[in-house]
Amino acid sequence: MTEHNGRTSEPILDPDLEIVDSHHHLFDRPTGRYMFEDYLADASAGHNxxxxxxxxxxxxxRTYGPAQLRAIGEVEFANGVAAMSDSGGYGPCRVSAAIVGYADLTVGESVGEFLDLALSTAPDRFRGVRQILIDHPSEAPYRYITHRPPSGLIRRPGLVSGLRELGKRELTFDAAVLHHQLPELSRLADSVPETTMVLNHLGLAIAMETNAEESHAIFRCWRDSLHDLARRPNVVCKIGGLGLPFWGFGLESRDSKAGSDELAEIWRPYVETAVEAFGAHRCMMESNFPPDARSCGFVPLWNALKSVTEAFSASERTALFSRTARRVYRIPSVGQADVRGHRGRGSGSPPALIL
Incomplete structure (x- = not known):
């Protein structure tokens, strides 16, 4: 394997399998940059x-206006990227076909003002909100989070009211939590059955700085909590984020990035557990790029996810790689996309952002 533009070159597995990448980021910060052309370069490296x-x-x-509405600037930005992509001048991949923005849902019913503004700003693409709820007693995970959430955010009284505002508008809630918070997320899901929740990154079984025995215990706790969460019909699961340091795999600290065979071996128990718990029709695959670039390239990442699921039925794989994301985020199909051969600038070094 060779390295180019931060991506590991491998033969593409199942190159015709259509993929809707259910989770990625674009940003330009002093600590890192990953923009439209960078994602295009990764997305056009061979996978469909x-x-x-x-x-x-x-x-x-935005840097002006009421604090509660300033995040509309990100929705405008993402919608502009999507408009550029929809022009067809940058290849057939429809980048930002759905937009998950930020809002402080703990303000309760008053978050409705922002949601209505976002819907009017990007009526064809705004699909929901993510508010990171991660909470941990140690400082370890916060080294990798750009915006540290307040402690106890998942228990704030106004959060349930804010989530209900999403449900009223048929918008989703992307939930980023750690494995020990999954029972709290289950209770939250019970309180707002009308709101679809999308579990980010499999619920992040945090096993940083643990020994083998501790890691196995954490896996069992995560597995059991994930199965319990999956009993809530209003929750779906994103499979990805496995390149993040939280899992304790240690791939991000190596000199060379892992290839797909090694990734598939490490990730298989987690992917199979999620599909067993939720079923393929309630799971969707994500790249989580560029944060996952700390551990692997874009091509090996998708090769690994394809390899782990190669024994699944055609219907299950279609659900995992495209159909679930299209349904949950209401992404229309524009024909069989094939972005292979389109060239972009390529991604650089992975940034500080890790979620």
Whole structure:
């Protein structure tokens, strides 16, 4: 394997399999840059990425106006990227076909003002909100989070009211939590059955700085909590984020990035557990790029996910790689996309942002 533009070159597995990348970011910060042309370069490296879902990082927020509405700048930015992509001048991949923005849902019913503004700003693409709820007693995970959430955010009284405002508008909630918070997320899902929740990154079984015995115990706790969460019909699961340091795999600290065979071996128990818990029709694959670029290239990442699921039925694989994301985020199909051969600038070094 060779390295070029931060991506590991491998033969593409199942190159015709259509993919809707259900989670990626775009931003330009002093700590890192990953913009439209960078994602295009990764998405055109050989896999058939038909569409993508833009997920917030609180980038491009306005610097003026009421604080509660400033995040509309990111929705405007993502919608502009999507308009550029829809022009067809940058290849057939529809980048940011759905937009998940940021809002502080703990303000309760008053978040409706922002949601209505976002819907009027991007009526064809705004599909929901993500507010990171990660909470941990140690400082370890916060080294990799750009915007540290307040402690106890998942228990704020106004959060349930804010989530209900999403449900009223048929908008989704992307939930970023750690594995020990999954029971709290289950209770939250029970309180707002009308709101679809999208679990980010499989619920992040945090096993950083643990020994083998501790890591196995964490896996069992994560597995059991994930199965319990999956009993809530209003929750779906994103499979990805496995390149993040939280899992304790240690891939991000190596001199060379892992290839797809190694990734598939490490990731298989987590992917199979999620599909077993939720079923393929409630799971969707994500690249989580560029944060996952700390551990692997874009091509090996998708090769690994394809390899792990190669024994699944055709219907299950279609659900995992495109159909679930299209349904949950209401992404229309624009024909069989094939972005292979289109060239972009390529991604650089992975940025500080890790979610």
């Amino acid at each position: 990425i038909a569409s993508s879902v833009y997920v917030e990082t609180q980038a491009m927020a």
